[in-house]
Every structure is written in structure tokens, then in C-alpha cells.
Amino acid sequence: MIIGVLGLKGSYSEKAAMQWIEKNESNEAHLLEYCGDIQDVFNMLENGSCDIGVVPLENSIEGSVGVTLDMLLENDVAIIAETIVTIEHCLLSRGKKEEIKVILSHPQGLGQCRHFLKEHFPGAELRTTGSTSHAAKLATEFEEMAAIASPDTAGLYDLNIIMPDIQDRKYNHTRFIIIAKPHSSAADSLMVKDRQEEARKTSIIVYLDKDRPGALYDILGEFARNDINLTRIESRPSKKVLGDYVFYIDLEGCISDAIIKHAIYNVRSKVGMLKMLGSYPMFDPYCEANQVYMKKSMPSTD
Amino acid sequence: MIIGVLGLKGSYSEKAAMQWIEKNESNEAHLLEYCGDIQDVFNMLENGSCDIGVVPLENSIEGSVGVTLDMLLENDVAIIAETIVTIEHCLLSRGKKEEIKVILSHPQGLGQCRHFLKEHFPGAELRTTGSTSHAAKLATEFEEMAAIASPDTAGLYDLNIIMPDIQDRKYNHTRFIIIAKPHSSAADSLMVKDRQEEARKTSIIVYLDKDRPGALYDILGEFARNDINLTRIESRPSKKVLGDYVFYIDLEGCISDAIIKHAIYNVRSKVGMLKMLGSYPMFDPYCEANQVYMKKSMPSTD
Numbered sequence: 001m002i003i004g005v006l007g008l009k010g011s012y013s014e015k016a017a018m019q020w021i022e023k024n025e026s027n028e029a030h031l032l033e034y035c036g037d038i039q040d041v042f043n044m045l046e047n048g049s050c051d052i053g054v055v056p057l058e059n060s061i062e063g064s065v066g067v068t069l070d071m072l073l074e075n076d077v078a079i080i081a082e083t084i085v086t087i088e089h090c091l092l093s094r095g096k097k098e099e100i101k102v103i104l105s106h107p108q109g110l111g112q113c114r115h116f117l118k119e120h121f122p123g124a125e126l127r128t129t130g131s132t133s134h135a136a137k138l139a140t141e142f143e144e145m146a147a148i149a150s151p152d153t154a155g156l157y158d159l160n161i162i163m164p165d166i167q168d169r170k171y172n173h174t175r176f177i178i179i180a181k182p183h184s185s186a187a188d189s190l191m192v193k194d195r196q197e198e199a200r201k202t203s204i205i206v207y208l209d210k211d212r213p214g215a216l217y218d219i220l221g222e223f224a225r226n227d228i229n230l231t232r233i234e235s236r237p238s239k240k241v242l243g244d245y246v247f248y249i250d251l252e253g254c255i256s257d258a259i260i261k262h263a264i265y266n267v268r269s270k271v272g273m274l275k276m277l278g279s280y281p282m283f284d285p286y287c288e289a290n291q292v293y294m295k296k297s298m299p300s301t302d
Numbered sequence: 303m304i305i306g307v308l309g310l311k312g313s314y315s316e317k318a319a320m321q322w323i324e325k326n327e328s329n330e331a332h333l334l335e336y337c338g339d340i341q342d343v344f345n346m347l348e349n350g351s352c353d354i355g356v357v358p359l360e361n362s363i364e365g366s367v368g369v370t371l372d373m374l375l376e377n378d379v380a381i382i383a384e385t386i387v388t389i390e391h392c393l394l395s396r397g398k399k400e401e402i403k404v405i406l407s408h409p410q411g412l413g414q415c416r417h418f419l420k421e422h423f424p425g426a427e428l429r430t431t432g433s434t435s436h437a438a439k440l441a442t443e444f445e446e447m448a449a450i451a452s453p454d455t456a457g458l459y460d461l462n463i464i465m466p467d468i469q470d471r472k473y474n475h476t477r478f479i480i481i482a483k484p485h486s487s488a489a490d491s492l493m494v495k496d497r498q499e500e501a502r503k504t505s506i507i508v509y510l511d512k513d514r515p516g517a518l519y520d521i522l523g524e525f526a527r528n529d530i531n532l533t534r535i536e537s538r539p540s541k542k543v544l545g546d547y548v549f550y551i552d553l554e555g556c557i558s559d560a561i562i563k564h565a566i567y568n569v570r571s572k573v574g575m576l577k578m579l580g581s582y583p584m585f586d587p588y589c590e591a592n593q594v595y596m597k598k599s600m601p602s603t604d
Contacts, residue, residue, distance in 0.1 A: 039420060060544040063537075066365055066413065084544060107409050110430060111368065118341065128412060128428040173544040214526035216535065217519065224516035231545060233518065234537055235365075242362040242386060242475040242587070243533060285544070 001186060004033045004041045004050035007131030010153035012085050014133075016176035017054040020083045037130035042071045045179065051186035052080065052178055058234075059087070059174045061167060062111035068177070069236045069248055072205065078187050078278040079203050081178040084285050089113055089167045090151050092136055092159040095143030100162070102127060104135035105148035108174075113148055115168040173285070182278075200254035201231065201282040204264065207238060207246045209272025216247065218270060222263045228253055231282075246273075254279040303488060306335045306343045306352035309433030312455035314387050316435075318478035319356040322385045326492075339432035344373045347481065353488035354382065354480055360536075361389070361476045363469060364413035370479070371538045371550060374507065380580040381505050382492045383480040386587050391415055391469045392453050394438055394461040397445030402464070404429060406437035407450035410476075415450055417470040475587070484580075502556035503533065503584040506566065509540060509548045511574025518549065520572060524565045530555055533584075548575075556581040 003021075006013035014032060021030055033050050035041045041053040055071075058064045072079075089109060093100055103110075103117065104127040110117065117124065129135040136153035139145045146162060147153070154161050180187035208215045223230055232250040253260040255276065268274045305323075308315035316334060323332055335352050337343045343355040357373075360366045374381075391411060395402055405412075405419065406429040412419065419426065431437040438455035441447045448464060449455070456463050482489035510517045525532055534552040555562040557578065570576045 037420075039416075058539070058544070060539050060546075061541050063368055063539050067416065107412075107430070110409075114341075114369065118339075126430040128409070128430050169541050171543060175544060214522075214529070214531075216532065217522040217526035220516075220519040220522060224519035227516070229516075230518065232537070232547070233535075235535060237360070237362050237365050239363050239471050241473060242360070242477060244362075245534070 001028050001052065002031045002033055002050040004035050004044040004053040006035055006038055006041055006055055007133040008034050008137055009133065010136065010150060010156040011131050011133035012087060012150060012174060013054045013056065013131070013176060015150070015152075016056075016083050016085045016174075017178075019085065020054070020081055020176075020178055023083070024081075036134070038065070038067045039071060040130075042075045042077065042179075045077060045181055046075060051184065052180045053077075054176055054178055056108065057082070057175045057177045058232075059108055059112060059172070061169050061172055062108050064234055064236075065108060066236065069234070072179075072248075072277060073236075073246060073275065076182060077179045078182040079177045079280055080180050080187055080278060081280050082201070082283045083176050083178070084173050084283050085176060087112070087167065087172040087174050088151060088165060089132075089148050089172070090154065090161045091146050091163040091166050092149055092154050092157075093139055093143065093146035093162050094159060095145070097162050099144050100146045101125060101144040102142075103146050103148065104129050104138055106130065106132050106135065109135065109148040112167045112172060116166045120163075175283075178280075200252070200257075200279050201250055202253055202255050202260060202264075202279045203248070203250050203277035204267075205246055205248050205273075205275040205277065206267065206271045207273040219247075219267050222266045222270075223251060226259050226263050228260065228263055252282070303330050303354065304333050304335055304352040306337050306346040306355040308337055308340055308343055308357055309435040310336050310439055311435065312438065312452060312458040313433050313435035314389060314452060314476060315356045315358065315433070315478060317452070317454075318358075318385050318387045318476075319480075321387065322356070322383055322478075322480055325385070326383075338436070340367070340369045341373060342432075344377045344379065344481075347379060347483055348377060353486065354482045354492075355379075356478055356480055358410065359384070359477045359479045360534075361410055361414060361474070363471050363474055364410050366536055366538075367410060368538065371536070374481075374550075374579060375538075375548060375577065378484060379481045380484040380489050381479045381582055382482050382489055382580060383582050384503070384585045385478050385480070386475050386585050387478060389414070389469065389474040389476050390453060390467060391434075391450050391474070392456065392463045393448050393465040393468050394451055394456050394459075395441055395445065395448035395464050396461060397447070399464050401446050402448045403427060403446040404444075405448050405450065406431050406440055408432065408434050408437065411437070411450040414469045414474060418468045422465075477585075480582075502554070502559075502581050503552055504555055504557050504562060504566075504581045505550070505552050505579035506569075507548055507550050507575075507577040507579065508569065508573045509575040521549075521569050524568045524572075525553060528561050528565050530562065530565055554584070 139147035437449035441449035
């Protein structure tokens with residue numbers, strides 16, 4: 001199976017892919033294809049160059065990855081799984097801290113370290129790259145350059161860890177989604193396997209065609225009345241006119257559950273557009289096999 | 303009155319400030335203070351270096367400006383007005399199109415032209431600046447550099463318009479907010495003036511402290527039951543743990559209206575935190591004085 005991941009060797013998407021492969025306990029051989037940016041992962045899926053893709057969806061500090069949300073709407077893809085990766089950004093360079101004039105990273109990496117950058121490198125030039133791992137590779141060119149990337153990339157690209165753990169909050173996690181073409185052999189084989197698991201999540205995109213008071217409330221009511229828990233609701237511009245949005249909704253339950261199917265059927269009749277992104281196992285970060293949040297270092301929600 | 307705006311001369315924030323001053327018909331002298339980034343505008347307000355600030359909040363293509371949302375939560379500020387600016391990004395350079403190797407802009411500018419960049423400059427190095435106008439100024443350094451910025455900056459910084467109208471959608475608008483310290487003389491004088499206007503909007507931030515099914519639905523119900531229209535609902539990570547959010551809600555009506563006051567009172571009793579950002583005149587982009595959307599070129603919502 002060919003898996004398209006964002007970035008080069010050492011990227012967080014690669015880590016997400018490996019984490020998912022391990023959990024999936026598949027005996028099938030996997031080949032990773034590294035993609036320059038998020039759009040390329042979707043393009044590779046579209047033209048059949050890969051069977052599944054792994055892209056970041058949201059981060060606990062910097063929020064949604066807009067490109068991924070847009071691509072989920074624009075492309076015919078299904079979400080078949082999710083996984084959460086612990087992010088530990090470091091400042092990596094061939095040079096010394098006082099020499100650094102240029103800092104490279106993915107926009108999310110720069111955003112997650114905004115306070116750090118403002119405090120330690122207020123005059124540095126910031127460059128955007130398609131992935132954090134690509135930033136690490138580019139930072140090898142000159143000693144005055146540094147990258148914000150994972151500690152793994154230091155060894156891979158022969159860079160020194162100038163400053164570890166530089167993100168603005170101690171706890172930093174990114175949710176990645178594993179995507180496939182709907183009804184492709186990759187999607188179907190994985191969906192069948194997953195159907196046996198209990199904890200399930202369903203992702204949809206809705207566009208409310210009427211600008212009336214309570215339109216969103218009405219939609220959410222279909223879920224609330226049936227005690228269906230929404231784990232996330234995110235708006236994104238419809239790109240038609242300012243103030244017009246599409247909503248990305250994640251809910252607990254599987255589309256094969258009668259109660260979920262019924263609620264979504266009702267929602268569909270009330271909205272301008274409803275796109276089903278898929279039902280898939282919910283990643284439990286506290287479960288022993290996943291160990292994203294260790295019990296002893298569990299983030300407080302106070 | 304000292305107004306802190308994002309960017310250098312020719313920035314879209316400057317345009318927003320001028321648009322607001324003109325509409326406000328104030329006879330008071332205004333002095334613009336140009337700030338390096340959004341955080342600086344908030345910092346200047348905080349330390350009293352400016353009376354009001356003008357920052358971008360959301361764009362019709364690229365969505366919310368995360369830094370502004372975060373700063374609204376972290377700082378003690380009030381929104382006293384909003385204005386919508388038409389964005390017309392151009393590619394500006396001293397050099398020729400085929401020479402361009404580096405493209406600079408604010409992350410929002412790069413995001414709004416993502417498809418354009420991928421199509422025309424797939425190999426270009428992308429650099430992030432604090433504002434589009436700063437990108438224009440920096441692009442004067444070398445002929446191989448170009449900026450994504452407003453056509454106004456071409457004349458200001460002696461650059462050529464290499465390609466006009468490069469954003470991914472024809473219609474591109476950004477909502478700016480005008481902010482002040484709550485109960486400051488600037489805020490109070492403007493609030494009193496605005497109180498006479500009819501169309502009003504109120505912005506709040508809520509944090510739901512309980513992860514129970516229907517918590518958000520319950521909150522929205524307080525508004526829906528009273529026919530209070532929500533014009534926007536946006537989630538942003540609480541930054542505590544992945545999957546935990548604060549919600550930014552804009553609604554029609556003024557906090558001095560009994561019905562709004564009552565609904566917000568009820569919401570406050572149900573949430574972990576409610577921050578009032580203020581009530582202010584709603585900017586009508588279709589009204590003749592504003593003319594953001596001209597009747598003949600009104601974007602279709604089909």
C-alpha cells in the first residue's frame with residue numbers, strides 16, 4: 001500500500017503514518033511517498049499515485065489547518081482514521097543561536113511558536129515551507145538559518161538542537177487524518193476491519209443555505225435531541241462572500257448506527273449541502289496503546 | 303487621537319482606519335501609528351501608546367486571523383466598531399516575472415493566493431512578513447523578490463505591478479475591527495456616539511466548562527428562543543488540550559437591549575467563562591456610504 005505523507009523524512013505526518021500503521025497491525029507492506037505540501041497529498045490520491053494519505057487537521061495551540069479543511073470540501077475523499085501526534089518543536093541549526101537571522105517552518109510551526117519567536121528572535125526573517133521537515137532540510141544551507149521542526153530531523157539532516165521545546169504551550173498535539181478515495185479498495189478493506197471497533201466518530205460538512213435566526217441551532221438540535229455528542233464544530237468561509245460559512249462537524253457514533261443515520265437524514269433535509277466525510281475509529285489519546293497523554297503528565301483542563 | 307494600525311503606509315489596516323475615520327465624521331485630528339504585527343497593536347493599546355487600534359479579524363477566502371482571536375481573549379480590550387475592506391492583491395516587484403524566486407506576504411496574503419502561487423510559482427521561496435505592506439517594502443531589495451500586497455503599495459515603494467488581481471477568488475474582503483481599552487476615554491466617546499445608530503452587533507467569547515452532549519446547543523438555544531440572529535460562530539483551541547475550544551460568537555443586537563442582556567445573562571450562568579467584547583454598529587457592506595459590494599458586482603451566493 002502506498003501512503004502519501006506531508007513533508008520529507010522526519011516529518012510529523014510520517015510519525016502519524018507510522019503510528020497508524022503500528023496500531024492497525026497490518027501485515028501488508030507499506031511504501032511512504034513524501035509530498036511537498038498538503039494539496040499534493042490530495043492530488044496524489046486523486047490521480048491514483050497513492051492509496052491513502054496522511055495530513056494534519058488541527059493543532060491544540062494554533063487550531064485548524066485551513067488548507068486541509070478546504071481540500072476535504074473540494075476533493076472526493078473519505079476519512080478512514082485519525083491519530084494524534086505529540087509535537088515537540090525544537091530550534092535546529094548548523095550555526096550558533098546568536099548567528100540566526102532566518103527561521104523556517106510550516107505556517108503552523110511558526111504559529112505554535114509565535115511568542116517564542118517574538119521574545120527570542122524579534123528581528124528574524126520568517127520563511128514559510130510546505131512542512132517542518134522541509135524547513136529542517138533547507139536550514140542546512142547556511143549557518144544563519146534555523147528551522148522549527150521535530151528533534152528527529154536534527155539527526156536526519158545533521159543539524160544541532162539549539163533550543164528544545166520551544167512551542168508556546170507545554171502540551172502540543174496535532175490531530176492527523178488518514179484519507180482515501182471513497183469506495184477504493186484501500187478504503188473498503190480498512191473500513192471493514194474498523195467496523196468491529198466500538199468507539200466511532202463521524203465527520204460531515206454542512207452548508208446552511210438560509211441566513212435565518214437559529215439555522216445552526218436547528219441543525220445542532222437534531223443531534224442534541226438524540227444525545228449525540230459533537231466533539232468539534234468548526235466554521236470555514238464558503239469563499240463566496242464574507243460572513244458566509246460552511247461548518248465542519250465531528251460527532252460520536254457511526255453512520256451505520258440507526259440513530260446517527262436518522263439524525264443525518266434529518267439534517268440533510270434542512271441544509272443546502274451535506275457532505276459525508278466518513279465514520280472511523282475515534283483515537284483515544286489516554287488509552288495505553290496510544291500513550292499520547294501519559295497519565296502522570298496529563299494536561300490539566302483547569 | 304492616536305490610531306495603531308497593522309503594517310506600514312499602504313497597508314489594508316491603514317485603509318480600514320481611513321474608511322472608519324471617514325464614516326465616523328470625526329473632526330478630531332488623527333495620528334496613525336504603524337505597528338510591525340498584530341500583537342504590537344494590542345501591546346500599544348495596553349501600554350497607552352495609542353488610543354485605538356485597527357486589526358484584521360477574518361477574510362472571505364482564508365478565514366479567521368488566529369492571532370487576533372487569541373489577542374482578543376488574552377487582552378483587556380473592547381471592540382468599538384468594524385469595517386470591511388475590499389482586498390485586491392497584486393504581485394509586485396522591481397524585477398520581471400521570470401526572475402522572481404522569492405515571494406513575501408503576510409500569512410493571510412499567501413493563503414488567499416495559494417492556488418495562484420502553486421500554479422505560477424511552484425518553486426518560489428515563500429517568506430512571511432508581519433503585514434502585506436512590509437512585504438512590499440522588503441521586496442524592493444532585490445529584483446528576484448516579489449510581494450503580495452495592495453496596488454497602492456506599488457507607488458509607495460516604487461514597485462511594478464507584475465500581475466494584478468491574483469487572489470484565488472474574485473471577491474476578497476477582510477473584516478477589520480476597531481479596538482480600544484474598555485472604559486477608556488476613546489472607547490466611551492465613540493460608544494456614546496454609536497449608541498444612536500440602530501443596527502448593532504455584539505461580540506462575546508464563551509468557554510464551555512462541561513464536555514456534555516448538547517452544551518453548545520444549549521447556549522445557542524438561549525439566542526434562538528429569542529430570535530437573536532447569530533452572524534458568526536468560530537471555534538479556537540483553548541490551548542489546554544486538543545479537542546477543547548473557546549467559541550467566538552457575534553450576534554445581532556446591543557447589550558443595552560433587554561432581550562440581549564437577558565440572553566447573555568442566561569448564557570453566563572451555563573458556561574465556564576464569558577467575555578464581553580462589546581456592542582458596536584454593524585457594518586453594512588451594501589449600504590451606499592460603504593460601497594464595499596457594489597450592486598452591479600454583488601457576489602452571488604449560489
